[in-house]
Amino acid sequence: MKVQILNGSPRPNGDTVYILERVKSKFPPNTEFSTLNTYEENIQPCNDCRYCWEKEGCCIRDKMDTLLKDDYDVLIIASPLYMSFVTPPLFSAISRLNFIWSNHFFLKTSKEMKAKKGVLILTGGGEAHGIVYHTCIIPDATACCAKGIEFVWNGDHAWLDDYPEAGTDITVTGRLEIYEEDGSSYLHLVDAELTWEQEILQ
Numbered sequence: 001m002k003v004q005i006l007n008g009s010p011r012p013n014g015d016t017v018y019i020l021e022r023v024k025s026k027f028p029p030n031t032e033f034s035t036l037n038t039y040e041e042n043i044q045p046c047n048d049c050r051y052c053w054e055k056e057g058c059c060i061r062d063k064m065d066t067l068l069k070d071d072y073d074v075l076i077i078a079s080p081l082y083m084s085f086v087t088p089p090l091f092s093a094i095s096r097l098n099f100i101w102s103n104h105f106f107l108k109t110s111k112e113m114k115a116k117k118g119v120l121i122l123t124g125g126g127e128a129h130g131i132v133y134h135t136c137i138i139p140d141a142t143a144c145c146a147k148g149i150e151f152v153w154n155g156d157h158a159w160l161d162d163y164p165e166a167g168t169d170i171t172v173t174g175r176l177e178i179y180e181e182d183g184s185s186y187l188h189l190v191d192a193e194l195t196w197e198q199e200i201l202q
């Protein structure tokens with residue numbers, strides 16, 4: 001199995017890389033990892049040159065080609081949150097995917113990427129008041145956005161060993177309760193139990 005990592009953190013021993021290493025340790029021993037560190041690779045941002053309005057692909061040649069080679073089975077995107085978004089060099093890389101939309105819209109062609117699994121790691125900072133927050137994401141009925149609900153998980157659980165693999169279907173049960181924080185009211189589940197049946201990254 002080949003895993004392509006797109007790392008948006010500038011800190012080689014930072015929080016994102018810490019979690020990344022833990023996630024990597026969950027893959028089988030013969031997994032081949034390839035990492036693009038966006039702070040080192042100087043991937044150019046899209047400059048709206050409009051080449052892709054008239055021709056297939058993107059005219060800029062840089063390490064973005066490694067991603068577009070599409071020879072991997074899993075893509076891991078990892079980034080600290082900066083102003084609630086991925087870091088600027090990672091956003092430069094993501095902006096370069098706009099040619100897929102332009103080719104599709106103007107040329108009626110589309111670059112076929114093979115189906116693959118994905119992992120998204122986002123780290124953030126802030127005062128957590130010593131509380132660990134768990135959230136399950138519930139894709140909503142429109143499949144457009146995702147909603148989540150916080151829950152307070154019963155018992156002690158070691159990150160990452162006691163957690164389900166990314167992408168696992170989970171069931172969370174608990175008691176719905178309103179709590180106040182910094183003058184706002186929130187809903188969460190307390191006394192929650194978390195169960196799951198299947199793991200996908202095997």
Ligand SMILES: Cc1cc2nc3c(=O)[nH]c(=O)nc-3n(C[C@H](O)[C@H](O)[C@H](O)COP(=O)(O)O)c2cc1C
Pocket residue numbers: 009010011013014015016017079080081082083084085123124125126
């Ligand atoms: C410029 C800047 C903007 C940030 N913006 C956010 C933010 O919007 N939300 C958040 O939760 N954390 C924010 N943070 C905190 C980082 O996301 C957090 O410290 C992260 O764990 C750093 O990851 P790293 O050690 O892999 O670089 C910001 C940090 C910096 C330097």
